Amino acid sequence: MAELLASAGTKIRAFTTGQKVKATVVSKNSKSLILDIGGKSEGVVVEKAFVEARDFVKTLKVGDTVTGTVLIPETRDGTVLLSLRQAAFDSSWERLEKAKEEVVPVAVFGKGVNPSGVTVDVEGLTGFIPGSQLGKEASKNSQGLVGKYFKARVLEVDRLANKIVLSEKEVSDAADIKAGKEALAKIKEGEVYEGVVTTVANFGCFVKLDLGKKGLEVEGLVHISELAWGKVENVSDVVAEGDKVKVEVIGTKDGRISLSIKAAMKDPWETAGTKYQVEAKVKGKVTRISDFGAFIEVEPGIEGLVHITNIPPGKRLSEGEEVDCLVQEIDAKAKKMSLGLVLTAKPIGYK
Secondary structure, rough: OOOHHHHHHHOOOOOOOOOHHHHHHHEEOOOOEEEEEOOOOEEEEEEEHHOHHHHHHHOOOOOOEEEEEEOOOOOOOEEEEOOOOHHHHHHHHHHHHHHHHHHHHHEEEEEEEOOEEEEEEEOOOEEEEHHHHHHHHHHHHHHEEOOOOEEEEEEEEEOOEEEEEOOOOHHHHHHHHHHHHHHHHHOOOOEEEEEEEEEOOEEEEEEEEEEOOOOOOOEEEEEEEOOOOOOOOHHHHHOOOEEEEEEEEEEOOOOOEEEOOOHHHHOOOHHHHHOOOOOOOEEEEEEEEOOOOOEEEEOOOOOEEHHHHHOOOOOOOOOOEEEEEEEEEEEEOOOEEEEEOOOOOOOOOOO
């Protein structure tokens, strides 16, 4: 038999389970795929193996070359049963990478909702749409996306980390996003705009800017530290939704705009040099206590320090307490002021 095989010049290939084989598509129908694997018989993809790779099989045509995995080296009828799961998996990643590169939307299927966003099936893989990437309508009812097909844009593809991040709003709110980018291009740092407070949060507020042209609207964040020259404990004490405010653009990065309400106002230190003279009496409120003294706010945005050496033994100051002080020294340019306490009683231990 060996001599006969040798004389025939035909090399019989033996396959093992799990082996990777290169194959050429011979034919396909709605239930199976026939492949030439260079063996004594053909390779077939049928039943469960066919179903799990159905979408990938649809992209194949006769003559295409694919890599399959041997499931059963030889069935009763002598064929080799193959799986295209890995090939379909690789093909899905490649299509998503291409979609990201070419900035084209892909079809996804909503699977579930969690506090962070929506999980979806995309090309047979699991992707995620963060809440921040849901459009106006979708964000109102993210649960409504579950069980439905819709389009999204690929933002991030990382095969090694098995991570796919998409954006629904880049498709549904495309017109608004385009207008927003046009508006952002017109904004320059240092310019002052009028706007309306749209959202108030514990970390600050969002302000929609009026750029003077219909359709050009953009929102920016005013951090709590940029609300006023004085210390702000609660944002709602300073602004409310619907308030009209003036803001200065202090930063534009990654499509985000940082705004400042206090920068659009006059810095109180600009006039502090003439307003507060040395030896002048001032009233203030203790804002914080440190190891080296107490900070006193004499007006919003202007604090002075009563050094610990100027606090008599036995005298205890507490935050929020109102005190009378004397201006000992002031440097408006450096925004520094030294204060002394006006004593109304003889200090303990004073002789």
